[in-house]
Each structure stands twice: as structure tokens, then as C-alpha cells.
Amino acid sequence: MATAKTSGFCLSTDAVAVTPSLAAFIERTDYNRVGNAKHWPPLSLSSVRFGLRFKVRGVLSSSPWSPPLTPPDVNGNGRSVPSKIRTQTDSEQRDSISLLNERIRREHCKRESQSSRPSMDSEEADMYIQLVKEQQQRGLQKLKGDRRSAASGAFSYKVDPYTLHSGDYVVHKKVGIGRFVGVKFDVSKASSEPIEYVFIEYADGMAKLPVKQASRMLYRYNLPNETKKPRTLSKLSDTSAWERRRIKGKVAVQKMVVDLMELYLHRLKQRRPPYPKSPAMADFAGQFPYEPTPDQKQAFMDVERDLTERENPMDRLICGDVGFGKTEVALRAIFCVVSAGKQAMVLAPTIVLAKQHFDVISERFSRYHNIKVGLLSRFQTRSEKETHLQMIKHGDLNIIVGTHSLLGDRVVYNNLGLLVVDEEQRFGVKQKEKIASLKTSVDVLTLSATPIPRTLYLALTGFRDASLISTPPPERVPIRTHLSAYTKNKVVSAIRHELDRDGQVFYVLPRIKGLEEVMEFLAQSFPNVGIAIAHGKQYSRQLEETMEKFAQGHIKILICTNIVESGLDIQNANTIVIQDVQQFGLAQLYQLRGRVGRADKEAHAYLFYPDKSLLSDQALERLAALEECRDLGQGFQLAERDMAIRGFGNIFGEQQTGDVGNVGMIFSLKCFLKVFPSTADYDNIDELPRNISPTDRNPLETINEAENAAEKDIWDLIQFTENLRRQYGKEPYSMEILLKKLYVRRMAADLGITKIYFRLNCFWNYQENSCSTGSSSA
Numbered sequence: 001m002a003t004a005k006t007s008g009f010c011l012s013t014d015a016v017a018v019t020p021s022l023a024a025f026i027e028r029t030d031y032n033r034v035g036n037a038k039h040w041p042p043l044s045l046s047s048v049r050f051g052l053r054f055k056v057r058g059v060l061s062s063s064p065w066s067p068p069l070t071p072p073d074v075n076g077n078g079r080s081v082p083s084k085i086r087t088q089t090d091s092e093q094r095d096s097i098s099l100l101n102e103r104i105r106r107e108h109c110k111r112e113s114q115s116s117r118p119s120m121d122s123e124e125a126d127m128y129i130q131l132v133k134e135q136q137q138r139g140l141q142k143l144k145g146d147r148r149s150a151a152s153g154a155f156s157y158k159v160d161p162y163t164l165h166s167g168d169y170v171v172h173k174k175v176g177i178g179r180f181v182g183v184k185f186d187v188s189k190a191s192s193e194p195i196e197y198v199f200i201e202y203a204d205g206m207a208k209l210p211v212k213q214a215s216r217m218l219y220r221y222n223l224p225n226e227t228k229k230p231r232t233l234s235k236l237s238d239t240s241a242w243e244r245r246r247i248k249g250k251v252a253v254q255k256m257v258v259d260l261m262e263l264y265l266h267r268l269k270q271r272r273p274p275y276p277k278s279p280a281m282a283d284f285a286g287q288f289p290y291e292p293t294p295d296q297k298q299a300f301m302d303v304e305r306d307l308t309e310r311e312n313p314m315d316r317l318i319c320g321d322v323g324f325g326k327t328e329v330a331l332r333a334i335f336c337v338v339s340a341g342k343q344a345m346v347l348a349p350t351i352v353l354a355k356q357h358f359d360v361i362s363e364r365f366s367r368y369h370n371i372k373v374g375l376l377s378r379f380q381t382r383s384e385k386e387t388h389l390q391m392i393k394h395g396d397l398n399i400i401v402g403t404h405s406l407l408g409d410r411v412v413y414n415n416l417g418l419l420v421v422d423e424e425q426r427f428g429v430k431q432k433e434k435i436a437s438l439k440t441s442v443d444v445l446t447l448s449a450t451p452i453p454r455t456l457y458l459a460l461t462g463f464r465d466a467s468l469i470s471t472p473p474p475e476r477v478p479i480r481t482h483l484s485a486y487t488k489n490k491v492v493s494a495i496r497h498e499l500d501r502d503g504q505v506f507y508v509l510p511r512i513k514g515l516e517e518v519m520e521f522l523a524q525s526f527p528n529v530g531i532a533i534a535h536g537k538q539y540s541r542q543l544e545e546t547m548e549k550f551a552q553g554h555i556k557i558l559i560c561t562n563i564v565e566s567g568l569d570i571q572n573a574n575t576i577v578i579q580d581v582q583q584f585g586l587a588q589l590y591q592l593r594g595r596v597g598r599a600d601k602e603a604h605a606y607l608f609y610p611d612k613s614l615l616s617d618q619a620l621e622r623l624a625a626l627e628e629c630r631d632l633g634q635g636f637q638l639a640e641r642d643m644a645i646r647g648f649g650n651i652f653g654e655q656q657t658g659d660v661g662n663v664g665m666i667f668s669l670k671c672f673l674k675v676f677p678s679t680a681d682y683d684n685i686d687e688l689p690r691n692i693s694p695t696d697r698n699p700l701e702t703i704n705e706a707e708n709a710a711e712k713d714i715w716d717l718i719q720f721t722e723n724l725r726r727q728y729g730k731e732p733y734s735m736e737i738l739l740k741k742l743y744v745r746r747m748a749a750d751l752g753i754t755k756i757y758f759r760l761n762c763f764w765n766y767q768e769n770s771c772s773t774g775s776s777s778a
């Protein structure tokens with residue numbers, strides 16, 4: 001029975017059984033080990049009640065991990081920031097290192113029990129083990145050395161002062177963020193010869209730096225094309241705020257990379273038998289009514305190879321501009337998996353889109369009577385839903401299409417093999433987490449038209465594989481974009497032009513509120529034309545019927561919100577009118593515009609703003625970007641412009657953006673290169689003195705010990721971490737990250753990976769509009 005000492009109380013796990021959260025807590029952490037009570041942070045009753053959260057800070061401060069897990073104030077204004085990092089993840093509360101330890105043990109046991117090893121004499125076995133160990137050791141050494149080669153790679157983040165423009169923001173390693181003023185000759189105190197100085201303005205004064213020193217100490221705050229303004233300039237008279245920001249930013253970047261790498265390596269370790277290549281696949285492909293474009297062909301091949309030749313689950317992104325034919329890639333993947341007896345799930349961001357996918361899939365698979373397709377939708381009655389759930393559970397449905405509800409706990413799959421995610425960026429954080437967790441066990445194919453920079457970035461840096469579809473189907477004509485101030489006359493003539501050629505029109509507004517008003521006006525202007533309203537808050541059946549009628553061509557004008565934003569494919573709708581265009585984001589507008597021009601007819605997008613003088617600079621910039629990116633296949637350029645306007649910090653996702661934004665992107669990217677630590681990396685450990693190690697230990701000593709443990713094998717590292725925790729409790733956040741890096745490196749070496757690098761050069765190519773996929777090499 002485990003006992004826990006509290007302030008004045010002695011608790012046992014039995015006694016605690018009445019509070020399930022604590023029971024869970026005791027299970028989740030290593031605090032239930034006997035014999036270490038004297039080292040524990042004393043628990044008060046309230047800390048017991050709240051489990052892992054350790055609500056009582058005063059009590060915790062006596063913990064040997066000092067200070068507690070509270071991150072420092074990041075914005076330097078004295079306010080304690082309710083940091084996204086601190087509250088960030090449930091997974092942190094679940095404690096990812098413990099979970100990892102458990103998982104490694106579990107997998108090891110499973111492998112041990114599964115493998116039917118041929119008998120081998122002990123000498124032979126020793127030799128074999130020695131060989132593997134040597135190989136892993138060599139890998140480990142190489143991985144460590146890799147950092148240096150990556151750092152000396154193509155990516156240079158330092159600044160050449162002569163290339164700066166007045167007003168550019170720069171980051172000085174020691175002082176922080178300032179504004180570049182210019183380079184001028186001045187006389188130094190030490191000599192009468194004038195030399196060149198870089199002048200930088202800070203919040204409390206002007207600094208001058210000799211040019212030579214500047215090129216060593218300065219970084220650009222922004223990436224090329226990025227126009228983000230820092231929230232504050234740093235102070236020359238007080239550099240401590242900058243120090244805190246710097247450490248936080250760095251930790252945030254490292255955490256992201258380490259987490260991603262962990263997921264990536266974990267996926268690499270997963271095994272499933274490759275799917276069989278069958279003649280039926282060629283037969284299915286033969287039914288595609290068009291000649292595939294070269295990029296589509298490549299994407300088909302990539303996916304087929306992932307599924308039929310690899311043993312690790314696929315995690316591939318299909319990046320293609322709107323309407324360039326990504327769906328067919330998904331259909332072929334589904335066929336491959338389903339014909340091998342597994343289930344496939346197709347996840348769409350909206351119900352309208354889910355319904356469209358359902359129709360397309362049903363049609364495409366209609367010849368295969370044994371393949372059953374189902375749509376799980378909020379439009380269904382309770383009993384319909386229940387029937388579907390049962391069919392999914394018993395394997396009676398082979399392909400299941402739906403929205404995020406498919407990720408809920410109520411949906412139990414019989415034999416899930418493939419997940420197709422359409423427009424992943426439109427799912428919420430929780431759903432993305434669920435998708436990420438599925439990635440380690442099933443094959444995942446993600447389709448994206450306007451890749452959020454983060455997604456694209458990760459694809460280009462090789463955390464996931466990517467196929468780019470950058471050639472449009474033949475006969476596609478660029479959409480003509482017309483941007484102007486709103487007048488009723490312009491609207492009427494645009495719509496009339498489309499109706500005269502027997503086409504259909506989308507009329508999009510940013511809010512539900514204005515839809516009725518537009519309806520009245522259009523009904524008057526086009527009295528005998530079928531017009532309907534569609535929005536997400538409508539009664540479900542009604543929305544479904546409206547969409548159906550529009551798809552069939554019975555409704556000619558659809559007045560709607562951005563419910564039509566992604567994926568909708570109605571070939572006869574070739575005019576889109578967007579009112580109050582300034583209220584949409586650039587990516588959203590791009591998607592909306594992509595609803596038209598999906599066949600060989602010339603399409604028109606009319607973007608109306610109320611009055612130019614009411615538009616913010618950002619809105620104007622966005623609209624100009626959209627007007628410029630009018631040619632086919634400019635989604636990527638647009639994503640880049642979006643990055644420049646919204647700030648590139650987005651690549652780090654929601655959690656880290658704040659911390660990264662605080663130090664500037666380039667400075668953060670520099671941290672990317674340092675992600676795999678060697679002892680030399682800890683030369684700046686004095687920056688994190690107290691919150692990296694127990695007060696009574698030298699931090700370097702702890703890290704050295706951890707490194708030594710990792711050098712031996714993963715088991716030593718597990719042992720080390722667990723001992724450390726047993727003695728001192730859960731380590732602080734910064735230490736956790738260092739430990740995780742060691743896990744990643746060790747696991748990589750064990751897999752025979754000798755090199756991990758970030759292809760930042762791909763990223764720069766991308767900036768110059770020539771996309772290429774990068775990869776991590778193993």
C-alpha cells in the first residue's frame with residue numbers, strides 16, 4: 001500500500017479510492033512509490049483533491065524542484081501571464097515522459113512475447129547484441145554531431161547590417177528587440193579614427209554597435225516578407241526582461257520540435273503489414289473518367305507506395321490548389337485499404353462537405369456491391385445514428401464519412417485502417433490532438449488546399465510526407481477576380497451575366513444576419529429565379545435539402561455564409577459574389593473563390609467592400625494579395641502572403657505563438673538547429689539555473705548523468721528519469737524538455753537513424769515560390 005505524507009495527514013491509496021481523480025493521479029505519477037516520502041513535496045488536502053494540479057503554491061515552494069512549474073513572466077511588464085504553455089496541455093498533466101516510459105515497456109513486452117526467435121547459442125547472441133549496440137552507438141554519435149553540420153548548413157540567420165532598411169526590427173542577442181536606424185561613421189572613445197556603427201533604437205534610448213560586432217550579435221526580427229511588429233522594444237537599461245523572453249521562446253520552440261519528433265519516431269516504430277497490391281486497384285483506377293495530371297499521377301504513386309511497400313503507417317499530406325483533383329488520390333487510397341478488409345474513415349470539416357464526399361464516394365464505389373459507404377451526420381435521427389454506430393462497430397460499413405463526430409468516443413471501429421482528413425486546419429485543437437493520436441496506429445492521408453503555413457512547413461521539413469499537386473486539370477481557366485466597392489447595380493449585372501449563360505451563383509456574406517435582406521433584394525431583381533438561403537444554424541434537413549437542390553441545379557442563386565467555404569464542387573456554379581469581403585481572412589477568401597471555376601467555363605469572383613476608407617491597412621493588403629494571386633495554382637503564394645500579413649509565428653501553432661513572437665522568428669528558428677543537445681549545448685545552462693535542477697544539485701551534473709544514461713541505452717534513460725522523479729518529484733518544465741530530447745535521440749539511434757536534419761533550405765525555396773518537399777533523412 002502506498003502512503004503519501006501530507007501536512008499533518010497520512011494518506012494511503014486505499015483511503016483515496018473515494019476521490020477518483022487522486023487515484024488516477026497516483027497511478028499516473030511516480031509518487032506512489034514507497035520509501036520516498038521524505039523527498040516529496042508535502043501535499044495538502046486541497047492538493048489531494050485537485051490531483052496533479054498542485055493548487056497550493058505556498059506548499060509546493062518547499063519542493064526540491066524550485067521554483068515550481070510556474071513559467072516566468074514573458075512580456076516583461078510585471079504581469080504574470082496566464083501562459084498557454086503553463087495551462088497548455090492535458091498531456092502534460094498526463095506527463096508525457098511517464099507515458100512514454102510505459103509505452104516503451106509495453107511495446108518491448110509485446111515484441112518479446114510475439115517474437116518466435118530461432119535458438120542461438122549464447123556466444124552468437126552476445127556477438128549479435130554487441131554488433132547492434134555498436135551500431136546504435138555510432139548512430140548516437142552521428143546524431144550528436146549532426147547538430148554542428150546542420151548549424152553550418154545553408155540557413156544563415158545572422159544579419160548583414162548593410163542589407164537592413166531603416167525601421168527594420170532587429171534582435172540583439174544580449175539586449176533584445178530594437179529598431180534599426182542606420183549605419184553611420186562615428187568616432188569611438190578609444191580612437192580618433194571614425195569607424196562605422198550600426199544605430200539601433202530601443203525603448204529607452206539609442207545604441208550604437210560597431211558594424212563588425214553587429215554582424216555577430218544581430219538577428220533580423222522578421223523573416224523575409226514578414227511585416228510583424230513586436231509588441232514592445234527592449235530596454236537598454238534592463239535586459240532581464242529580454243532574458244526571460246528569450247528563454248521562454250527557446251523552450252517553446254524546442255518543446256514543439258521535440259514533441260513532433262517524438263510522434264514522428266513513434267510512428268516510424270509502428271509496424272503494419274503492407275497492403276497487398278491487387279489487380280482490382282488498377283481496375284478501380286481505370287474508372288477515373290479523366291486523364292490524371294502528372295502531379296496527380298505522382299501523388300497516386302506516392303500513396304500506393306506508402307500503403308503497399310512500407311511497413312510504417314502513412315502520414316502524407318496532399319497539397320493541391322482548390323479544384324486540382326485531390327479527391328481522387330484519397331479515393332484510390334480508400335480502395336486499397338478497404339479491399340484488403342479494413343475500414344476507412346473520411347473526416348470533413350463541415351456537414352455539407354461530408355455529404356458531398358459521401359455522394360462522390362458512393363458514386364465511385366457503386367460498382368462494388370460488397371463495399372458499403374455510410375454517412376454519420378447530425379441530420380440523422382437518433383435511431384438512424386444508432387444503427388450506423390452499430391454497423392461501424394460490427395464492420396458492416398467499410399467507408400464511414402462524417403464530421404468531427406467520427407472522432408468521438410461513441411464511434412467504435414471494427415477494423416480501422418485509413419483516416420482521410422480533409423482540410424485539417426479547420427478542426428479544433430482537441431480534434432487535431434485526436435487525429436495526431438490516431439497517426440501512430442492507422443494510415444493517415446490529409447488533403448489541404450490552402451495549407452496553413454504550419455502544415456506546409458512541417459511537410460516541407462519532413463515530419464510528414466507530402467505530395468504537391470501544382471498542375472491544374474487541363475482546360476481549367478483562371479478565375480477572373482473583380483474587387484470593387486459595393487453597388488446594387490454591379491451585383492445585379494454580375495448575377496445576370498451568369499444566369500444568362502444558364503449557370504449558378506454563390507452569394508456569400510460573413511454573417512447570418514444579412515442573408516434575409518439580400519434575399520429580399522435578389523427576389524425583387526430576379527423574380528422567376530430559384531433562390532435559397534443556406535447557413536450552418538439552419539434546421540438540418542432544410543440545409544441538406546437546399547444543398548441538394550443547388551447541386552441538382554434547381555436553385556440558381558445560393559445566398560449563404562462561408563458554410564460553402566471548402567471543398568464544395570458544383571461545376572455549373574461559376575460566379576461567386578462576396579459581400580463585405582474585408583471581414584474574411586485571406587485563406588478563407590481563397591477557398592471561397594475556389595468554389596467556382598471547377599470546370600472548363602470561365603468563372604468570376606466579385607469581391608465587394610463597403611467603402612475603401614473603412615478598410616484597415618491589413619484588410620487592404622489582404623485584398624490586394626488576393627487580386628494579384630489570380631492565376632491557377634497560386635494557393636501557395638497566397639499562403640505565403642498570409643504568413644507575411646498574419647505573422648509567421650503561426651508555424652508554431654497556437655500554443656507556442658506567443659512565446660515565439662516575443663523573441664522573433666529568426667531567433668526562434670535558430671533554436672530549431674539546436675534541438676539535439678550535446679553537452680556543449682548546455683553552455684548556456686546558467687541561463688536556467690534554478691528551474692532546471694533541484695536546488696541542491698548542480699544542473700550540469702544532472703544533465704551529464706542523463707546524457708550518460710542515454711548513451712548506454714533507453715532502459716538506462718528510463719531508469720534515470722524514474723529515479724530522478726522518485727527522489728525529487730516531477731522535474732520542472734525546462735528539464736523535462738532536455739530529457740525528452742535525450743529520449744528522441746536515443747530512440748532515433750536505436751532505430752538505426754544516424755541523421756536528423758531540418759531542411760530549412762526548402763523553406764527558403766518555398767519563400768521564393770518554388771516548393772519542393774524536404775525530408776528528414778534516416
Ligand SMILES: Nc1ncnc2c1ncn2[C@@H]1O[C@H](COP(=O)(O)OP(=O)(O)OP(=O)(O)O)[C@@H](O)[C@H]1O
Pocket residue numbers: 290291292293296320321322323324325326327328448449473474566567568569571594598
Ligand atoms: N485530371 C482531371 N481532369 C479533369 N478533371 C478533373 C481531374 N481530376 C479531377 N477532376 C475534376 O475536378 C473537380 C475538382 O476535383 P476535386 O474535387 O478532387 O478537387 P480538390 O482538389 O479536392 O478541390 P478542393 O480543395 O476544392 O476540395 C472534380 O469535379 C473532379 O472530378
